[in-house]
Amino acid sequence: MAIEDREVTVVxxxxxxxAAVEPRKLLVHYLRDDLGLTGTHIGCDTSQCGACSIMVNGxxxxxxxMLAVQAExxxxxxxxxxxxxxxxxxxxxxxxxxxxxxxxxxTPGVIMAMLGLLKENPNPSEEEIREGMEGVICRxxxxxxxxxxxxxxxxxxxxxxxxxxxxxxxxxxxxxxxNG
Amino acid sequence: xxxxxxxxxxxxEDPRLLTGNGRFSDDIQxxxxxxxxxxxxxxAHAKIKKIHAEEALKSQGVVAVYTGKDLEGKIGPVPxxxxxxxxxxxxxxxxxxxxxxxxYVGDGVALIIAEDRYVARDALDLIEVEYEVLPAVVHQKEAxxxxxxxxxxxxxxxxALHWKAGEVADEIINDAEVVVRESFYVxxxxxxxxxxxxxxxxxxxxxxxxxxxxTSQNPHIHRMVLSDVLGISEAKLRVIAPDMGGGFGGKxxxxxxxxxxGYAARDLKRPVKWIEQRSEHFTASNAGRDEIIDVELAxxxxxxxxxxxxxxxxxxxxxxxxxxxxxxxxDFGLMITGAYDIPHxxxxxxxxxxxxxxxxxxxxxxxxxxxxxxxxxxxxxxxEIGMDPxxxxxxxxxxxxxxxxxxxxxxxxxxxxxxxxxxxxxxxxNYEELRQKQRELSKQGKLIGIGFSTYVELCGFGPxxxxxxxxxxxGVWENSTVRVHPSGKVTxxxxxxxxxxxxxxxxxxxxxxxxxxxxxDIELVFSDTKSISMGWGTYGSRSTAVGGAAVSxxxxxxxxxxxxxxxxxxxxxxxxxVFENGKFQVKGVPGQQRTFQEIAKSANMAWNLPEGxxxxxxxxxxFKPENFVYPFGTHAAVVEIDKDxxxxxxxxxxxxxxxxxxxxxLTAEGQVHGGIxxxxxxxxxxxxxxxxxxxxxxxxxxxxxxxxxxxxxxxxSAFTETPSPVNPLGAKGVGETxxxxxxxxxxxxxxxxxxxxxxxxxxxxxxxxxxxxxxxxGEGN
Ligand code: FES
Ligand code: FES
Numbered sequence: 005m006a007i008e009d010r011e012v013t014v015v016x017x018x019x020x021x022x023a024a025v026e027p028r029k030l031l032v033h034y035l036r037d038d039l040g041l042t043g044t045h046i047g048c049d050t051s052q053c054g055a056c057s058i059m060v061n062g063x064x065x066x067x068x069x070m071l072a073v074q075a076e077x078x079x080x081x082x083x084x085x086x087x088x089x090x091x092x093x094x095x096x097x098x099x100x101x102x103x104x105x106x107x108x109x110x111t112p113g114v115i116m117a118m119l120g121l122l123k124e125n126p127n128p129s130e131e132e133i134r135e136g137m138e139g140v141i142c143r144x145x146x147x148x149x150x151x152x153x154x155x156x157x158x159x160x161x162x163x164x165x166x167x168x169x170x171x172x173x174x175x176x177x178x179x180x181x182x183n184g
Numbered sequence: 185x186x187x188x189x190x191x192x193x194x195x196x197e198d199p200r201l202l203t204g205n206g207r208f209s210d211d212i213q214x215x216x217x218x219x220x221x222x223x224x225x226x227x228a229h230a231k232i233k234k235i236h237a238e239e240a241l242k243s244q245g246v247v248a249v250y251t252g253k254d255l256e257g258k259i260g261p262v263p264x265x266x267x268x269x270x271x272x273x274x275x276x277x278x279x280x281x282x283x284x285x286x287x288y289v290g291d292g293v294a295l296i297i298a299e300d301r302y303v304a305r306d307a308l309d310l311i312e313v314e315y316e317v318l319p320a321v322v323h324q325k326e327a328x329x330x331x332x333x334x335x336x337x338x339x340x341x342x343x344a345l346h347w348k349a350g351e352v353a354d355e356i357i358n359d360a361e362v363v364v365r366e367s368f369y370v371x372x373x374x375x376x377x378x379x380x381x382x383x384x385x386x387x388x389x390x391x392x393x394x395x396x397x398x399t400s401q402n403p404h405i406h407r408m409v410l411s412d413v414l415g416i417s418e419a420k421l422r423v424i425a426p427d428m429g430g431g432f433g434g435k436x437x438x439x440x441x442x443x444x445x446g447y448a449a450r451d452l453k454r455p456v457k458w459i460e461q462r463s464e465h466f467t468a469s470n471a472g473r474d475e476i477i478d479v480e481l482a483x484x485x486x487x488x489x490x491x492x493x494x495x496x497x498x499x500x501x502x503x504x505x506x507x508x509x510x511x512x513x514x515d516f517g518l519m520i521t522g523a524y525d526i527p528h529x530x531x532x533x534x535x536x537x538x539x540x541x542x543x544x545x546x547x548x549x550x551x552x553x554x555x556x557x558x559x560x561x562x563x564x565x566x567x568e569i570g571m572d573p574x575x576x577x578x579x580x581x582x583x584x585x586x587x588x589x590x591x592x593x594x595x596x597x598x599x600x601x602x603x604x605x606x607x608x609x610x611x612x613x614n615y616e617e618l619r620q621k622q623r624e625l626s627k628q629g630k631l632i633g634i635g636f637s638t639y640v641e642l643c644g645f646g647p648x649x650x651x652x653x654x655x656x657x658x659g660v661w662e663n664s665t666v667r668v669h670p671s672g673k674v675t676x677x678x679x680x681x682x683x684x685x686x687x688x689x690x691x692x693x694x695x696x697x698x699x700x701x702x703x704x705d706i707e708l709v710f711s712d713t714k715s716i717s718m719g720w721g722t723y724g725s726r727s728t729a730v731g732g733a734a735v736s737x738x739x740x741x742x743x744x745x746x747x748x749x750x751x752x753x754x755x756x757x758x759x760x761x762v763f764e765n766g767k768f769q770v771k772g773v774p775g776q777q778r779t780f781q782e783i784a785k786s787a788n789m790a791w792n793l794p795e796g797x798x799x800x801x802x803x804x805x806x807f808k809p810e811n812f813v814y815p816f817g818t819h820a821a822v823v824e825i826d827k828d829x830x831x832x833x834x835x836x837x838x839x840x841x842x843x844x845x846x847x848x849x850l851t852a853e854g855q856v857h858g859g860i861x862x863x864x865x866x867x868x869x870x871x872x873x874x875x876x877x878x879x880x881x882x883x884x885x886x887x888x889x890x891x892x893x894x895x896x897x898x899x900x901s902a903f904t905e906t907p908s909p910v911n912p913l914g915a916k917g918v919g920e921t922x923x924x925x926x927x928x929x930x931x932x933x934x935x936x937x938x939x940x941x942x943x944x945x946x947x948x949x950x951x952x953x954x955x956x957x958x959x960x961x962g963e964g965n
Contacts, residue, residue: 026302033301042211043204045429047378048462052885055378083204096202100194103850106858107684108201109208109378109429130898137893141885143378143430144684146857146922147893 017085054140064120104153228878290467379429385449402721472546515550633937672781679719700766725917741803830956859922
């Protein structure tokens, strides 16, 4: 017997979105079918492939392992929330430059999983990147150029971080002079 | 733009894929769309006594249920497209849904259509099928024996085909100084693209047009076959392959499921979407390989090879797939001599029906198997006569001077220089030193192995006359139109159908170079039968060698016409016009020039064209190559085996491939990496496991081991370039080389490591347990 639909509200890529869904609906289906965010893909039915990886409250999660109702009130980032075609996120840019994708089906999930990795370990070794990919499968690339892409992204993101800090320090100094 | 061919450009297709803007099948949402699921047989062999669908039909949201009986006379059987001649081929009709009997686990039994995908799946449990379970047969050699169950009652001994090529007289084998014999099993594996299969049908009752989006590597073949199956004019059937998450051969086949979706959309006059589940994919989508190969290699003690005699017993599954019959026959049997000048060869192939999912082409299709047997047996031969495996290979290589070379099975190898990549690979490996190190480490009790595969591959399918002669139901030429708009921007239409290979980039590079315009001015159109008149798709590493060649020729034709217009406008003779960097220039008269864009406008406006010339600037090429192309190279693997656990570590992987002229080294290397991962996967981890009664035990991603990132070292890849004379680009094919070469390279490395135990073969995949057992049972233990 059908159980009544439930309204699920989340903040996705900075926007509040809601839809009424069956309580049994998977988060990945909610994102794709109800919110139209089809960048997140489905590659399996046993939680092995990682194609569905997204960020939920800042953590990389396989969105096929969660129900939509469990995500109520959470903050979600999908690949659509990273960069745009005109302004790619450093991770996307690195995948592009290093040829880290072929068919591109695994890519959004791999990117989210690797962002999760860099959050925990901003400067991973090749081995750590390969280990960090345990939860994702890419059938096209043989992984090597994905590794290169993640290495490059780590570098770009560290540089950006540094720059941010430098600007921050510069601003503080300026403010200090100003106040003094 | 000059020198674009050969440049490692970033891919045009990536920004949209990187930002979630791809459009894969399941991303397509149409108003009023229904969802389909297919109820599949849980038995490998059974008689369908009755199907009770009433409960399902009563369920809220279920729109329709179709069974095989409902569709009788309404949809035809889905035929194979490779009717290998002189093979006593027996094709059993495969109806889109089973009518009286199911013949493998996964055989379609009923089609359920519902308003929602969850509801559709719920309905699977509401259909009750009464089966009378029958004995099944799974193994191909067993299936040929007397008294075993017949998959199709009227096909004796389950033999679908019996094919022979070449002749090796018994005396040659009997009188030879050395004969090495071995039986290899190239096990059944799953292509496993990360996106499963899918189909979406939409019927326009007004125009009578049926649009079918489906995961197809060859939408025009789908159109050709399905128009017949569905009884709809090709002019009214539009097949579109949207973005696809890989194919690897698994999406060549025209499957019953696509016919069902098209039928239902037309019958219900509503869009219908079917998305295959991963676990469903393992039984419902064609598998690859599954060939038992018995080899005899005969020659002299000095290493001169004289003859190879091969028997292949191939498991074709319960039905003949689209390309299935050609894999273990033509693709395999004509390539059994590999890169070696072996004067006598013969191959006998049995294609056998069993109660398993059909097998079809999988990355390399027959060539990985052919390479596997010759590269494995040549190592055993070297061992037998106490020669270094490299020396034996060198001694028997087809000489550089011998090209074009006709092999013992009658194939004409287009061009080659087999020493070159071998040299380069040995250098990269530091071979002599490595052997030295191996000996030292072995004294410390370590098991290190070095293995090679010096392959040659047949690809670039192919010459139409040959296709006809070998029973392939297709023309396999290629088609491209280069259309120049008034602004000088260009749209290129192609008959191949990429799904990860990056042809929008590589073909774009060809056009950019030819027309001297920026990459950003070029749009590529693929995979839609409505905008592209005809084409034969992407498989068999044919896209660049055949499709890219068509693009190149069409672009040349555009330049030819543009030159005439430029000459006319500049009042010069055509011979005095040079075209360089996008400009038509009168020789020796600086400033007297027209840009490509100016001519594009002139051609489209037609205000002042040469006498008798038709307006517009557009050219088409239908390119029919005169031969296949034959890439080659050397792959080498270094492994270390843990004696106590049998665990294998892949320490190094070196490959030097010669794929003719390389259009984009970056994407070419990507293809090589991906191919290697799949070949190594076959050698070490992947393998279908069926129970005796035909249940697939490795039917989910939990049970089937797809390679992970941490299993691989950094691949050391390089290219040499020996152009092909067969097409104007000089290109061969790169998509399958990695898979073709790597299975044997890794296996040879493992066998080399286990030499102290005199192990000659272990059945793939080489799980730790099997390796450990081989060590335990080996000599000296
Ligand atoms: S879809 Fe495969 S892990 Fe989620
Ligand atoms: S790029 Fe195709 S699965 Fe990763």
